[in-house]
Amino acid sequence: MRPASGPGLVQGIEQTFSLAWRAIVQLKRNPWELGDYSFQPILFLLLFVYIFGGAVAGSVDDALTYMLPGIVVMNMMFVTVYVGHGLNTDLTGGYFDRLRALPVARWAPLAGRILADLVKQGWSIVLLLGLGWLMGFRMEAPIWGLAGMVALVLIFALAFSWLSVLVGVVARDPEHVQLFGFTALFPITFVSNVFVPVETLPGWLQGVVMANPVSILTDACRGLLLGGPWIGQALITLVWAVVLTAIFLPLSLRALRRRLK
């Protein structure tokens, strides 16, 4: 490996912020991506609550209370796809090489992407909770519950992003990243308790749904927003975050090194 002759930590952090700025400024010229952080969650929320809500939860109000935390989680999963998508665009388009030929900390391009992603995630969460509030959603827990819920979702997003990074490094082009993302994420997010109570499912499926980290995180979020139990589910979520990071961070970095060989 290279000896530690790179830029210092402070410089690396400044570079990370510059690169995060870049990923956010880019949004101005990619309305599709911005739509995924804005219109898609709004659409999810309106469609599921107003169309299916009455049938699934008995009333639109109950549906909103039940589904909003899960839709936040589900949307977070979809937004992570853009970490891999952006990374792949840079790798295939040559921008990554431009960065690597500059005296930039080796970890800054990736860190910049992930930092930008957290900002985008934050934006989506605020948007969803704001719209939910307009539709009549009311928190029943104290304000720290909201802070805890946002923190938990962001921590999980950070961990789950490493899977997206791996896909972004391995995929041939950005379209494949998106295709893979959506194909994998639809079953993962729908085979969960985001929209329907577990009790309504066939027995064999209940086990799968209960084990799905999306369900666990969703339950923790419900507890944090609505004042139910949440500590146990939050702890399991954190364990999942650690496990996902422990698996996909080294795999991503190894794949990246190999691709850049």
Next chain:
Amino acid sequence: MSAPAIEAKGLVKRFGETLAVDDVDLVVPAGRVLGLLGPNGAGKTTTVRMLATLTEPDAGQAWVGGHDIVAEAHQVRRLIGLTGQFASVDQRLTGSENLMLIGRLLGQSRQTARQRAGELLERFELTDAADRPVQGYSGGMRRRLDLAASLVGNPHILFLDEPTTGLDPRARRQLWQLIGERVSDGTTVLLTTQYLEEADALADDIRVIDHGRVIAGGSPEELKQRIGARTLELRPEKRADLAAIARIMTELTGTEPEHHGGRLSVPAADSRVMPALVRKLDEAGIAPAELQLRSATLDEVFLALTGHPAESHDENPEQEQEQTP
């Protein structure tokens, strides 16, 4: 005399079974321009990628600005600028945002970065397009921005990988002029190109590279002497005259011309061949429909040097790596 700006000894790079770069030695003295001339897939890009610290050599050593490209990669990166097929600008940022971002990454203050971006945009005639996203730029504008991006940090050593491939002649000349200005400021340049004309216009010294090996080298003049870098091409008004003209051309150049599609072409090392040919044709009462003395193409250079035309084989490291997971 100070150490050379760029020096490579026995560089080797493999992609799976393919030997992309095979034992390449290069020396570029400070302030000089070296042109690497070769077809697609000859190993030019891979050589530049190694020297610009983007990929590590499998064998051999190289120093850029006196720093080892592997052990002191970071120091190398502070000295170099890179423009090429593979190092691009961000399509979704404006020209000005692109340059400012690079300035910031190089540690410039926000104000310095903005000022430097403005200077470069002006010098590269991009001021009008400064606030438009790059995705709407023409090919020539994009390349100019690309070159500007590699100059943000005022590098002493510049790597240009096929800087004008795919550009129209006007945009090409404009880019040559901009590169020429850098060179007269004392910047050392390593240039790769598929065009003899480009190497001739910019380089002090040329290395011809094929299948990863340097197969010939010298100043543009020496090389042109060796390979007859100009080609005399003639199309007579009457096809019946072809045989007579071929005889005259052989007599003047010592080489039998090639015939295809009603045209005769022959390498002409000496430009005085042209008036001589016109006189002889006139004496013989033959009228040419078209007559020109043009630069040899890469194919003709390769034919002269290797006896086979330039073969283009894909040198895309991305694809190479997909084949060898």
